[in-house]
Amino acid sequence: MIEGIEIVRTFKMGEVQVRALRGVNVKIRRGEFVAIMGPSGSGKTTLLNQLGLLDTPTSGKVVIDETDTSSMSDKEKGKFRLHNLGYVFQDYALLPELDASENVYISLMMQGKTKEECESAAAEILKAVGLGDRLHQLPSKMSGGQQQRVSIARALAHSPRVLFADEPCANLDSQTSREVLDLFKKFNTEKGQTIVMVTHEEWHAAYADRVIRLKDGVVEKRA
Numbered sequence: 001m002i003e004g005i006e007i008v009r010t011f012k013m014g015e016v017q018v019r020a021l022r023g024v025n026v027k028i029r030r031g032e033f034v035a036i037m038g039p040s041g042s043g044k045t046t047l048l049n050q051l052g053l054l055d056t057p058t059s060g061k062v063v064i065d066e067t068d069t070s071s072m073s074d075k076e077k078g079k080f081r082l083h084n085l086g087y088v089f090q091d092y093a094l095l096p097e098l099d100a101s102e103n104v105y106i107s108l109m110m111q112g113k114t115k116e117e118c119e120s121a122a123a124e125i126l127k128a129v130g131l132g133d134r135l136h137q138l139p140s141k142m143s144g145g146q147q148q149r150v151s152i153a154r155a156l157a158h159s160p161r162v163l164f165a166d167e168p169c170a171n172l173d174s175q176t177s178r179e180v181l182d183l184f185k186k187f188n189t190e191k192g193q194t195i196v197m198v199t200h201e202e203w204h205a206a207y208a209d210r211v212i213r214l215k216d217g218v219v220e221k222r223a
C-alpha cells in the first residue's frame with residue numbers, strides 16, 4: 001500500500017552535498033507494523049519523512065494506495081496528510097496551552113469535523129490510550145509517557161491509513177516505552193493500523209512484524 005521507489009534525497013550544505021538516501025526501495029503492506037532501524041545518520045528520519053509526505057525526494061517517488069504522490073501539489077499533499085496520515089514524534093509536539101482533549105480536538109477540527117464529532121472522538125480515543133481520566137489535564141502536568149499517549153491519540157483520532165512514528169520512545173524509560181509500544185501493537189492487531197516506526201533499539205523493533213535496516217542511505221541486504 002505504501003511504496004518507495006528508488007528514493008534519493010540529497011541535501012545541499014553550502015558546497016557540500018549530503019546524500020541522505022541513495023536509492024531506497026521499500027514496500028509496506030496494509031496492516032503491517034514495520035520498524036526502520038540503522039545507525040545514527042543512516043537516513044531513517046529522512047526516509048520516514050519521504051514516506052510520510054513531510055518532505056519531497058530529490059528523485060524517485062512514493063506511491064500510497066496506487067496514488068503517485070509525486071504528481072501532487074504541496075497543497076494536495078497537505079490535504080492528503082491531514083486526512084490520511086498520522087505522526088508521532090520523539091518530543092510529543094503537543095500544544096502546551098491546550099489540555100489533552102483540546103490537543104486531539106484541534107487536529108480533528110482542522111479536518112472539518114463538527115464540534116460534537118470532535119468532542120466525542122477526542123474523548124473516545126483518549127480513553128483508548130488509557131487517559132480517560134485526564135481529558136482536561138495540561139501537558140505540563142503529565143509524565144512523558146502520558147504526553148506521548150496524548151500525541152498517539154491525536155495521531156490516531158482520524159483513523160489514518162498509516163501511522164508514522166520517529167523514535168517515539170527515545171525520551172521514555174523502558175517501562176514507559178513498553179506501555180507505548182504495547183499501545184502501538186494493540187492498535188495494529190485490533191484495528192489493523194498500519195505503522196511505520198523508526199527506532200534504534202532492537203527490543204522496540206521486536207514489536208514490529210518486520211524490520212527494514214538502513215545503512216549509509218540504502219536498505220541493507222540480508223546476509
Ligand SMILES: Nc1ncnc2c1ncn2[C@@H]1O[C@H](COP(=O)(O)OP(=O)(O)O)[C@@H](O)[C@H]1O
Pocket residue numbers: 011012013018019020038039040041042043044045046047
Ligand atoms: N535538513 C538537512 N540538511 C542537511 N543534512 C541533513 C538534513 N537532514 C538530514 N541530513 C543528513 O542526512 C543524513 C541522514 O540523516 P537522518 O535521516 O536524520 O538520519 P537518522 O534519522 O538515521 O539519524 C545525515 O548525514 C544528516 O546529517
Ligand SMILES: [Mg+2]
Pocket residue numbers: 044045046
Ligand atoms: Mg532520526
